Amino acid sequence: MHQNGVRLYKTCSKMDRSRSFGTKADIQTVETKFKRRCKTHRVYRKLFTDNADQANKNVSHESSYKEFKSAAVVSNTGICSTIGKNILQEGGSLVDAAIATKLSLGVVSFQRAGIGGGFFMVYHDAKSKKDYFINAREVAPSAASVDLFKGDDYARKCGRSSIAVPGELQGYYEAHRRFGRLPWSRLFQPAIYLAENGFEMTRNCYNWSRVSMKRLPENKQLRDLLRKEDGTFLKTGDSVRRIRFAETLRTIATEGPDAFYRGSLTEYIMKDINDGFGRPSIITKNDLTRYRALVKRPVKFHLDDLTFITSGAPSGGPVLAHLLNILKGYRFTTDDWCNNKALTIHRMIEAIKFAYCKRSRLGDPEVNDEIDKLVEEMISEEYCNKVRSKIDDIQTHPPEYYGSDMTHVFDDHGTAHVGILGEDGSAISVTSSINKPFYSVIGQRTGIIFNNSISEFSNEKGVHGSQYKVVTKFTQHSNNLIEPGKRPMSSMSPTIILRKTPNGSSVRMVLGGAGGSHIISSSAQALVQRLWFKRNVNEAVKEKRIHHNWLPDTLFVQENTDEEIIDDLANRGHNIQIMNDQKSSVQIIEKLSDNKIVAKCDERRGGYPNGY
Template sequence: LISLTYWMLSGIIILVRGMLDFPDENDPLPVSNSVEGVYKSAAVVTNTEPCSAIGRRILEKGGSAVDAVIASLLCEGLTGMQNMGIGGGVFMTIYQKETGKAFALDARESAPLAADKNMYSGDPDLASTGCLSVAVPGELMGYWEAHKRFGKLPWKDLFEPAINMCLDGVPVNHRLAKAFSDSGMARLINRSPTLRNLLAPNGNLPKVGDKLRMPSLAKTFIEVANCPDGAMALYNGVLTEKFVHDLKSLGAIITKQDLIKYQARWLPPIVNHLKGGYTLYTMPPPGSGIVLSLILTILENQLNQDPKPNLYNIIRIVESFKYAYGFRTELGDPQYMDLSKVMTQMTSEDYIKDVRRKVGMVSRTNNNCTKYGGRYFVPNDNGTINVVVLAPNGDAVCATSTINTLFGSLLASSSTGIILNNEMDDFCAPEIVNSFGLPPSPSNFIAGGKRPLSSSCPSVIVGPNKEARLVVGAAGGTHITSATAQVIINNLWLQQTIKQSVDIPRVHHQLIPMVLKFEYGIPKSVVDGLIKAGHKVKKQSPHSSVTAIEQRNGGVRAIYDYRRGGSTSGI
């Protein structure tokens, strides 16, 4: 009772203080209401309690880290259906302790083969909702490819918890209920017959504590679980014709050939050897791991050791963001663009030495984005859920999944129960110049089969002993990369616990727009100093959400982000 009362009061205190302009600099912020999980050998962190428990049970049955992440994600696609599901896409960074090797899996959605860069001319809103916003889903194929390579348990065992949840009813948590209850979203759902029939079969959207039965999705899971070729049940099997028929009836341009030709890609991960003997493994393009890697490289030996938000560190962290996000505007799908030149520059010793010199002596920022390499703009991505797993054998997985904005395209496949993404909105369109006068990035123009740029950077950091020291990733669109970087800095370099590392107030700057955003908890003296240094600042409500596991001193600690909520479980 005492611990529960403390949990509630600490959450209320943070909420009330968050309404104030600035914290009292002499009165530290209270500890957040997130609960750090302490375990002996393994952990799972998800956004809801049922999903982390499912992941733990998979590990207890002898499943691999990949098995646990797949089962957890299948659950998250139900309890967090507004953000992700098998109608979307996923990135995974996988670390195998026995071999000391890491692997990156790109199962990002792709543009239909019939898509082209001018398909939204005259009406860019078509990219964000409705039939033309739907990209070819990659999620399920990603699960299958990961399981074929790293799975231990039978494929069908991973689907059993999600099937049972669909049949018994998905428990509606606060975040899902909030998405349903938002008046604007409720109207959009009710205007979409396919989504309304799926989410409000009795005419009313569910409330907190209700259970939402999803029998059509259960049938889909059963077909996929029992298929000898796994995900091929959807991509070239028993479900394909029905799924394509649904898409065609909605007006989408995805065909059977799109599904047959879709492949999840194994890519060499981004590798960065950091000080202290640590090695970062993270997601290459079309993910943003190279952006994360550059931020950390720039900041090595640049910061003081004070973990509290202070002007000296923040002004340097923000400058590193601006340089790294400047390069992000030139990234895209490496199978459609030659990224060798930009990738080489991002890792060039001469370039990094020059930027470190500038960041180290910075006293005033520059508000001209071209000074940081920003020549183009790319649209903001949205949504996402991040899941992290550390298995008893030391293997680790970080997975980031999304259908883009809330409930994706606001369409569903009636026969399969799959909510469809609106990932086409993450591409750039040639005719759209943003409000800052910058042209769109040609690297991210639409082409048939191409994958749009993503901010996702699921990461595993390995220590000199080959142990996964930190497994970390985030949700929150363009804030993903900056949030992940700050948690890594807090944990590895400023020696904070994993809970402290996630709790510490964050800042964000993505170069375009030229605005420094900060959370409540950044002291007024620091904000005043940033303004004096030339920054345009804006206070923001919490936007990003990190999930992380740390392994040190013989123990395992896991944490979710109080900004969104979540759950840990472990062994």
């Protein structure tokens, strides 16, 4: 049944392949023919799923881990993984598949993804052996300044004043222009289909909607989006349709990203933003027009015979590199995990605290030359050895022990990840964000859910919330203060890992995560479990986690962790708080030595892999 759906999907798109952007009439003709044929073959509404009843529900632990022969796609939502797989089978490139998957995620997982935000992408081309980092992070408007938000946390965090200039569409276009194969308009059809015909609300989306409606009663647009005809609100499993957003996507499919930044949608976008709740926005049409995605060299570092390719600053990639390089010197083995677990976890915690302290010095290298030098230091073996020598096996220490860089970095939220390994050995890892779910404007004309990424800039110099109990003399000027055109820091850290082979390097793993500041620590723990403790991918991702932000001085331990471990960590001086198991998720694809491909989606937040 599913193969018929794929074949029909391919047939109905032939007329679209000759255009960069099809006309609106062309796209509607394709969709009409496609729907008619699907109904005839009884595959309508099952097009994008291998198991329709599992498409939007929390899947079993078994289905979150799968094995494939040729290619694999992982994402936070199973139906979107299937869309990526279908694009690959249609002859699309990895970038085509990633864009189609992410656009669909922006429809279904609308609490944490969408074209109102931004992303980081790393891409390895197996044929050319070249690696790329695309930075489509949101930027501060041209009128932004520290004084503008001084003493006004609400303006920084909530509503229209918290919106930074979105970069997602411009980033997709830059990636497609360089590496795309199918027409741009073709990549939008699955997302348009889902938005028009409906999808089931996920548990995570429902949970966030309840929280945000309670915290922000003034966000009437959210209530309008979630209210059913009978006056009640959507809940897990209910069908969601986003008709206005489908029309917006159709316009962008037809006219390209210029429709958003300098075209037919721009005026509507500005009205949507200005009609939103909260303090007035400072975004202008010129801010949208001037936005550019950046194509840069990724950060590379080596562990044993592996080469890691990750995103550069202001992402979390350099912090992940720093953390793993600190831990490398312990030369962990399975014995450390089996026989010295408490000490091993303590060492990991201390390394995380040092890494997250260093993270507070990072910022946007496009506006501060110091950042590139700082990243070089963070991944240097000599510096990481020096940091490791400060780790005390007996006890933990107060925040100032880990460095004088006492500038708190605000937590980020609302992230979604996609990883793909292709038949030719190329790989792509991309993580996107709109930041805090439903804390910003929902466009009444366009259906776009906007970011609140202004909140990811640091506060003014020397100011910290009382909860952090920071000693003022250690405070330094933050490199993450808001400035016009600046990109805020993020924990997103998409990563690709290469292994050495007799024929040169080839992809071993594709990795990324969602969950704000927990992304870095969770990704590192999954990698330590797989690479050094020799757990398989399924076990590595399922293992219970810890997390420490350095500030505040609290160790988060996942619920149901062994009491003996918790007691041992408390005796070493850690201030422990139990966290639920949904704080973060990690997605991994690995190509084993026998060329079998294994893929794992973290059941903490649902989703399942797909491939062939």
